[in-house]
Amino acid sequence: MKLEYFIAKRLITAKDHKSSISAPIIKIAIIAIALGMIMMIVSVATGIGLQQKIRQKVSAFNGHIIISSYNDNQSDVSTKPVSIYQKFYPKFNDVDGINHVQAVAGKGGIIRTETAFEGVIFKGIGKDYKSDNLEEYLVQGKLPNLKANLNEEVIISEYLANRLGLKLNDNFVTYFMKEDNDGYNLRNFKIVGIYNSGFQEFDANYVIGDIRHIQRINKWKPHEVGSFEVFIDDFDQIDLKGQQVYEETSSTMDSKTIKEKFYYIFEWLKLFDFNIIVILIVMIVVSTINMVVALLVLILERTQMIGILKSLGANNWNIRKIFIYNSFYLITKGLFWGNLIGISLLLLQKYFGIIKLNPESYYVNEAPVDINIFYILLLNIGTVAICLLVLLIPSYIITKISPSKAIRFD
Numbered sequence: 001m002k003l004e005y006f007i008a009k010r011l012i013t014a015k016d017h018k019s020s021i022s023a024p025i026i027k028i029a030i031i032a033i034a035l036g037m038i039m040m041i042v043s044v045a046t047g048i049g050l051q052q053k054i055r056q057k058v059s060a061f062n063g064h065i066i067i068s069s070y071n072d073n074q075s076d077v078s079t080k081p082v083s084i085y086q087k088f089y090p091k092f093n094d095v096d097g098i099n100h101v102q103a104v105a106g107k108g109g110i111i112r113t114e115t116a117f118e119g120v121i122f123k124g125i126g127k128d129y130k131s132d133n134l135e136e137y138l139v140q141g142k143l144p145n146l147k148a149n150l151n152e153e154v155i156i157s158e159y160l161a162n163r164l165g166l167k168l169n170d171n172f173v174t175y176f177m178k179e180d181n182d183g184y185n186l187r188n189f190k191i192v193g194i195y196n197s198g199f200q201e202f203d204a205n206y207v208i209g210d211i212r213h214i215q216r217i218n219k220w221k222p223h224e225v226g227s228f229e230v231f232i233d234d235f236d237q238i239d240l241k242g243q244q245v246y247e248e249t250s251s252t253m254d255s256k257t258i259k260e261k262f263y264y265i266f267e268w269l270k271l272f273d274f275n276i277i278v279i280l281i282v283m284i285v286v287s288t289i290n291m292v293v294a295l296l297v298l299i300l301e302r303t304q305m306i307g308i309l310k311s312l313g314a315n316n317w318n319i320r321k322i323f324i325y326n327s328f329y330l331i332t333k334g335l336f337w338g339n340l341i342g343i344s345l346l347l348l349q350k351y352f353g354i355i356k357l358n359p360e361s362y363y364v365n366e367a368p369v370d371i372n373i374f375y376i377l378l379l380n381i382g383t384v385a386i387c388l389l390v391l392l393i394p395s396y397i398i399t400k401i402s403p404s405k406a407i408r409f410d
Helices: 002-013 022-062 158-164 211-217 235-248 263-301 303-311 316-352 373-391 394-400 403-408
Strands: 065-069 098-112 117-125 138-141 153-157 171-177 184-195 206-210 227-232 253-257
Touching: 022 263, 022 316, 022 373, 065 235, 098 211, 117 158, 117 171, 117 211, 153 158, 158 184, 184 211, 206 211, 227 235, 235 253, 263 303, 263 316, 263 373, 263 394, 303 316, 316 373, 316 394
Parallel strands: 117 206, 153 184
Antiparallel strands: 065 227, 065 253, 098 117, 098 171, 098 227, 138 184, 153 206, 171 184
């Protein structure tokens, strides 16, 4: 084995090899491997990153599973209250993998200013709210103080603030229809925070404040809320946990996962898995074809060497291994540069956000990336394994070369 490796190394570093006809072919093969790896790393990292970021945003505003009365299971507006005295609140002990449950309520209203008006959903949250979900998206100010007495503090999206001509610390009036549609309730609010999730479906609708406002407007009791938002540890188990939560709630209540509520978003996200697979297949095929061509050119250029080795007693497999080792070196060289450039591009995007996206189309302001070393290792190992397996086929040509004819070959 050491002999084959030594000969392969000499084959790679030989001066005539660098000036031969195979030199540009080999360079093209190395570049193809590098470009293929760059494309695969970037496509996997951005595809998975986008999926994770959108899931995170949807769950930040809705939880992973929503429990409500049957009347409200299709709407963000709460019309029928449910009591907080449930066996799953505040701790869902009957189902493993649930880390938080919070009570919320929603009510439709209209914000009116001197120059504009907008229909919104006032989302009421309480002391149990998982505030770190919103803090990530705050661009100005702070979250409402929910631990003090009932106050006028709310946060509003940057999108709504711009459309309404409002800014931090401004006051505005919101009109809420009464439950019997007989007139309206008027509430004054103060903007203490402005958020931007990049998810226009949420930014265009939600104003977030104290749930006690909705309880007062709807004349609910202090223990009555609109719905419960449940957060799980592992998103990959959302279907299983959704079914378990449904089985553990009373017959008067319904539960729904965000995959069911926002099915059109998650169906769209599935397309990224297909796109990633297509890119991986295309890049591996292109890289493999280039390596096959390079190996065939090397074999043809080294026909005389093959004849000499055979005449000295080397068997076909030993000679084939020489060229496989040579190909392995070229593949690893291409992978080295591909990984270096690919990971560098991902780091630039992660920390500087160079590539921007239209949030109306992609639900994010910039392309998110997920740098997962495990996936990168799998891509490298898979590329090497597939290329070497495929290269066994053209290396079979060596077995057909006759020593006597090869030595005379020019």
